[in-house]
Amino acid sequence: MSKLVIIDGNSIAYRAFFALPLLSNSSGLHTNAVYGFTTMLLKLLDEQKPTHFLVAFDAGKATFRHKDYADYKGGRAKTPPELSEQFPLLRELITAFGISQFELDGYEADDIIGTLTRVADEKGDIEVVVVTGDKDMLQLASEQVTIALTRKGISEVELYDPPYIMEKYGLTPKQIIDLKGLMGDTSDNIPGIPGVGEKTALKLLHEYESVEGVLANTDQLKGKMKEKIVEHADDARMSKGLATIYREVPLTSTWDDLTYSGYEGQALADMFRKLEFKSLLEKMDFSGPDSPDGDRPAQAEIATVAVDRERLPDLLEALPQVDALHVEVVGDNPHTGYVLGIALAASGTCYYVPFEVLSDASADAEALRTWIASSDKTLAVYDQHRAEVALCWQGIRLCGTSFDVLLAAYLLDPTESALTLNGLSTKYGLPVLKADEDVFGKGAKFQVPAAEVVCDHLCRKVTAVQSLLEPMKRDLETGEMHRLFYELELPLASVLASMEEKGIKVDVDGLKQYGVELAGQLDTIMRSIYDAAGMEFNINSPKQLGDLLFEKLQLPVIKKTKTGYSTDAEVLEKLEPYHPVVGHILNYRTLAKLQSTYVEGLLKEVREDTGKVHTYFKQTIAATGRLSSQYPNLQNIPIRLEEGRKIRKVFVPSQPGWSILTADYSQIELRVLAHISQDERLMEAFRNDMDIHTKTAMDVFGVPESDVDANMRRQAKAVNFGIVYGISDYGLSQNLNITRKEAAAFIEQYFAVFQGVRQYMDDIVKKARQDGYVTTLLHRRRYLPEITASNFNLRSFAERTAMNTPIQGSAADIIKLAMVQMDERLKRDGFNSRMLLQVHDELVFEVPEDEIEPMKKAVKDIMETALELDVPLRADVDTGSNWYEAK
DNA sequence: TTTTTCACG
DNA sequence: ACGTACGTGAAAAAG
Numbered sequence: 001m002s003k004l005v006i007i008d009g010n011s012i013a014y015r016a017f018f019a020l021p022l023l024s025n026s027s028g029l030h031t032n033a034v035y036g037f038t039t040m041l042l043k044l045l046d047e048q049k050p051t052h053f054l055v056a057f058d059a060g061k062a063t064f065r066h067k068d069y070a071d072y073k074g075g076r077a078k079t080p081p082e083l084s085e086q087f088p089l090l091r092e093l094i095t096a097f098g099i100s101q102f103e104l105d106g107y108e109a110d111d112i113i114g115t116l117t118r119v120a121d122e123k124g125d126i127e128v129v130v131v132t133g134d135k136d137m138l139q140l141a142s143e144q145v146t147i148a149l150t151r152k153g154i155s156e157v158e159l160y161d162p163p164y165i166m167e168k169y170g171l172t173p174k175q176i177i178d179l180k181g182l183m184g185d186t187s188d189n190i191p192g193i194p195g196v197g198e199k200t201a202l203k204l205l206h207e208y209e210s211v212e213g214v215l216a217n218t219d220q221l222k223g224k225m226k227e228k229i230v231e232h233a234d235d236a237r238m239s240k241g242l243a244t245i246y247r248e249v250p251l252t253s254t255w256d257d258l259t260y261s262g263y264e265g266q267a268l269a270d271m272f273r274k275l276e277f278k279s280l281l282e283k284m285d286f287s288g289p290d291s292p293d294g295d296r297p298a299q300a301e302i303a304t305v306a307v308d309r310e311r312l313p314d315l316l317e318a319l320p321q322v323d324a325l326h327v328e329v330v331g332d333n334p335h336t337g338y339v340l341g342i343a344l345a346a347s348g349t350c351y352y353v354p355f356e357v358l359s360d361a362s363a364d365a366e367a368l369r370t371w372i373a374s375s376d377k378t379l380a381v382y383d384q385h386r387a388e389v390a391l392c393w394q395g396i397r398l399c400g401t402s403f404d405v406l407l408a409a410y411l412l413d414p415t416e417s418a419l420t421l422n423g424l425s426t427k428y429g430l431p432v433l434k435a436d437e438d439v440f441g442k443g444a445k446f447q448v449p450a451a452e453v454v455c456d457h458l459c460r461k462v463t464a465v466q467s468l469l470e471p472m473k474r475d476l477e478t479g480e481m482h483r484l485f486y487e488l489e490l491p492l493a494s495v496l497a498s499m500e501e502k503g504i505k506v507d508v509d510g511l512k513q514y515g516v517e518l519a520g521q522l523d524t525i526m527r528s529i530y531d532a533a534g535m536e537f538n539i540n541s542p543k544q545l546g547d548l549l550f551e552k553l554q555l556p557v558i559k560k561t562k563t564g565y566s567t568d569a570e571v572l573e574k575l576e577p578y579h580p581v582v583g584h585i586l587n588y589r590t591l592a593k594l595q596s597t598y599v600e601g602l603l604k605e606v607r608e609d610t611g612k613v614h615t616y617f618k619q620t621i622a623a624t625g626r627l628s629s630q631y632p633n634l635q636n637i638p639i640r641l642e643e644g645r646k647i648r649k650v651f652v653p654s655q656p657g658w659s660i661l662t663a664d665y666s667q668i669e670l671r672v673l674a675h676i677s678q679d680e681r682l683m684e685a686f687r688n689d690m691d692i693h694t695k696t697a698m699d700v701f702g703v704p705e706s707d708v709d710a711n712m713r714r715q716a717k718a719v720n721f722g723i724v725y726g727i728s729d730y731g732l733s734q735n736l737n738i739t740r741k742e743a744a745a746f747i748e749q750y751f752a753v754f755q756g757v758r759q760y761m762d763d764i765v766k767k768a769r770q771d772g773y774v775t776t777l778l779h780r781r782r783y784l785p786e787i788t789a790s791n792f793n794l795r796s797f798a799e800r801t802a803m804n805t806p807i808q809g810s811a812a813d814i815i816k817l818a819m820v821q822m823d824e825r826l827k828r829d830g831f832n833s834r835m836l837l838q839v840h841d842e843l844v845f846e847v848p849e850d851e852i853e854p855m856k857k858a859v860k861d862i863m864e865t866a867l868e869l870d871v872p873l874r875a876d877v878d879t880g881s882n883w884y885e886a887k
Numbered sequence: 888t889t890t891t892t893c894a895c896g
Numbered sequence: 897a898c899g900t901a902c903g904t905g906a907a908a909a910a911g
Binding site: 538540541542543544563592593596597600601618621622623624626627628629630632633635636721722724725726727728730731732734735791792793796797800801803804805807808812840 | 902905906
Binding site: 637 | 890891892893894895896
C-alpha cells in the first residue's frame with residue numbers, strides 16, 4: 001500500500017518560526033523556521049516511511065476567495081521579514097531532501113491538499129497523512145486520510161481520523177465546515193455569528209447537524225442567541241462557503257511526480273553545513289537507508305583487508321606505510337570494556353585486525369604488538385587515551401601516537417558536545433560515515449554485527465582519521481594551539497592513562513564498616529522523621545516530601561521547580577524553624593548521599609582483582625579545559641563536612657609502609673587573575689604572600705588587618721569567588737543572603753579598590769564581542785556566540801563566561817603542565833612514587849617512606865614553577881597514612 | 888530519558 | 897523587567 005505525506009508548508013513554517021527562538025547562523029541569516037521544519041521532516045520520514053511526499057505552499061497572490069470576500073484574511077499581520085527570508089532556504093532544503101513541492105497561482109495550499117486527498121479517496125489503496133497546524137483541515141479526514149495537527153510548538157503532532165474527531169467534538173469531518181461557519185475564524189477574518197463560540201456552535205450542531213439545519217430551525221431557539229442567528233444568517237452561509245476547502249483544483253502533476261525515494265546524503269549534508277545545523281550534522285547518519293548507495297563518495301574504492309593469522313605477514317610488511325590507527329573499544333568505561341579489534345590505514349589499503357588475531361600467541365601477532373608499542377613512528381588516532389587504557393588491560397602497550405583527532409577537535413571547539421568521528425568527517429567535508437549507534441545499536445540493543453560489517457565500518461573510521469590529520473593540523477596552527485596540543489594535551493593523554501592504570505587502593509573493609517555505621521544512623525533518623533511527620537513515605541522522593549511539607553504541614557513555599565515544590569537544602573534551611581521534621585530531613589539527606597554515592601557507589605567500582613578504583617579522566621568534556629572524572633568520580637569526594645570527609649580515610653597507599661602525598665595550589669585562580677589583569681594591589685598581595693580574603697576585606701572595608709573580623713573575611717571571600725565566576729549582584733546577594741542593592745554596593749566598592757580587575761572584566765567582554773571567543777594563557781580557546789544575543793539572559797551568561805573561562809582555563813593549563821612535567825621528573829629521577837589523581841588544583845601521589853622528603857620538594861618545585869607568572873604560585877604539600885590524613 | 892538534588896574545585 | 901553565580905558526575909525518582 002502506498003503512503004502519501006502532505007505538508008501544509010506555510011502553516012508548518014509559521015508554527016516552527018513562532019515555536020523556536022530566533023536562531024541565526026554565522027552570516028546573520030535566521031534559520032529557526034528552517035530548523036523546525038527539518039526536524040519535522042526527519043521525524044515524518046522516520047515515523048511514517050512515506051512512499052510519496054509533497055510539501056504544498058500558498059501562492060503569494062490573491063486567491064479566488066478574495067473575489068468573493070474582499071476582507072478574506074484581512075487584518076492578519078504581515079509575515080515578519082525574519083520569516084520571509086527563510087522561505088527560499090526552505091525550498092532549497094526540501095529539494096535537498098528529494099521531496100516534491102508545489103504551489104498554484106490563485107489557490108492556497110489547503111485547496112491543493114483538498115484536491116489530492118479527494119483523488120486519494122476516489123482512487124483507494126492509498127493512505128494519506130496531512131501535516132498542518134490548521135484545524136480547518138480536519139474536514140478532509142476520511143477512512144484513508146488522517147490529519148496530523150501540530151500540538152504545542154511543532155515537536156508533537158496529534159493524529160485525527162474520523163472516529164477520533166467524533167470522540168473529541170462529536171462531529172463528522174464534514175461538520176467541521178459548519179462549525180467554522182457558525183463560530184467564524186478571527187485569524188482568517190471569517191465573521192461567523194457574533195456571540196457564538198466553540199461551545200455554542202458544538203451544541204447547535206449536535207442538535208441540528210449543519211448550518212442549514214440551524215437556520216431552518218431558528219423557531220426552536222430563543223433569547224439573544226436566536227436574534228443573533230437570525231440577524232447573521234447570511235454571514236453564517238458565507239462563512240461556511242469560505243471555510244470550505246476547494247477540492248477541484250486543476251492539477252497537472254501526476255501521482256508519480258510525488259514519489260519519494262529517499263534523499264542523497266551528501267546533498268543533504270551540504271545543505272545542513274550551509275545552514276550550520278551542527279547538531280544534526282553530527283547526529284545524522286547520511287549514509288542511512290534513505291540515501292541510495294550509488295551516491296556514496298569515492299571512499300567505497302578503498303581496499304579493505306580483514307586480517308586473519310594467514311594474512312598477518314602481509315600487514316607486517318605494510319606497517320611502515322601505516323599512518324593511522326583506530327582501536328574500537330566497546331563500552332563507556334575503557335577500564336571495564338573490551339577491545340573489539342583495530343583498524344590500520346596504509347596508503348590505499350585498510351586492515352582490520354580482530355582482537356583474537358591481535359592477541360594471538362604467534363610470532364606474527366607479537367611483531368604487530370611490538371610495532372604498536374614502539375615509540376619511533378608517526379601515527380594518527382582518534383582518542384589515544386581511551387585506546388591506551390583499553391589496550392593496557394589486555395597487556396598491550398600503545399605508544400608513539402603523534403596526532404589525536406579527538407583531542408584536536410576538542411581544542412578547536414571545546415563546547416562541541418559530541419565529538420564523534422562521523423561528526424568530524426561531516427564538518428571537514430569527508431565521505432559520510434555511519435554512526436556507531438547505527439552499526440552496533442545502543443544500550444540494551446548493542447550487538448556486534450557480522451565481521452564484514454565491522455571490518456568495513458572500522459576501515460572507514462580509520463580512513464577518516466587519516467584524512468582528518470592534515471586539515472586539523474592546519475586549523476590548530478591557525479588558532480596558535482599547536483604547542484598546546486603537542487606539548488601539553490597529547491603527552492597528558494598518556495600521563496592520565498598511566499595514572500588510571502595504577503589506580504588507587506581502597507580499604508574495602510573500612511568502607512563497609514562505615515556503611516554499616518551510616519545505615520544505623522539513617523535508620524534512627526528515618527524513624528524520627530516518620531514519627532514527626534505522623535506517616536511513612538519515601539524520603540528520597542522530592543515529590544512525596546513536597547506533599548508532606550507543603551500540603552499536609554502547610555509550610556510556606558519558598559521556591560518552585562518546574563514540576564512542583566523545591567525541597568533543596570537551601571529551602572529546607574529556611575523551613576527549619578517551622579517544624580522539627582525539617583531538621584531531620586536535612587540530616588537524612590546528608591547521610592543518605594554519603595551512603596548511596598560514596599559508600600555503595602564506591603564499593604561497586606572497586607575491582608575485585610586489584611582492590612583499587614581506576615577512575616577514567618575525561619580530557620575532552622569541560623568547556624574550560626579542566627578534566628572530569630568518572631567510574632567513579634574521584635574529583636568530588638567529600639571534604640567540607642567532617643562526616644563526609646571521613647570517606648577519605650579509605651583511600652590508602654597500595655603498598656605497606658607507603659604514604660599518600662597531596663599537593664594543592666593555594667588560590668591559583670586569584671593568582672591567575674592577578675597576572676592576567678595586572679592589578680597592582682592584587683599582585684602586591686600575592687607577592688607579600690598575604691591571606692587574600694583578609695587582604696580583600698581590609699581594602700574593601702578600608703580597615704587595618706587587626707579590625708577584620710570573621711564576618712568581614714567571609715564576605716570578602718564570597719566577593720572573591722564572585723569575581724572569579726564573573727560577578728553579578730544577584731549571585732552575590734544569594735550567596736551572602738543580603739539584598740541585591742547591598743551586593744551591588746559591595747561589588748562597586750571592590751572595583752573601586754581593584755581597578756585593574758575592573759579594567760580586565762570590561763576588556764575581556766569587549767574582546768569576546770570583537771573576536772567571538774576568549775583564550776587562556778596557553779591559547780586554549782572558547783567560543784561565545786551568545787555574547788551578542790539580544791536576549792538578556794543569554795548575553796549575560798556569555799559575559800560571565802568570558803570573564804571566568806580565561807581564569808579557570810588558565811589554572812587548568814597550569815596544573816596540566818605540572819602533571820606532564822611531574823611525570824617526566826618521576827621517570828628521570830627514578831622515583832618509585834606514583835601520581836594517582838588530579839582534583840583541579842590538587843595532585844595526589846603515593847610515595848614510599850624514603851621518597852617522602854625528595855618528593856615533597858620535587859612536587860612543590862614543579863607545581864610552583866610550571867608556568868612563570870608575574871605573581872608567585874604556591875603549592876602546599878602534606879603526607880599521611882591515607883587521603884584524610886594528608887590535608 | 889529527564890528532573891532534582893548534592894558532592895567537589 | 898529580566899532572573900543567573902563558573903565548571904563537573906552520580907544517584908534516585910518519575911515520566
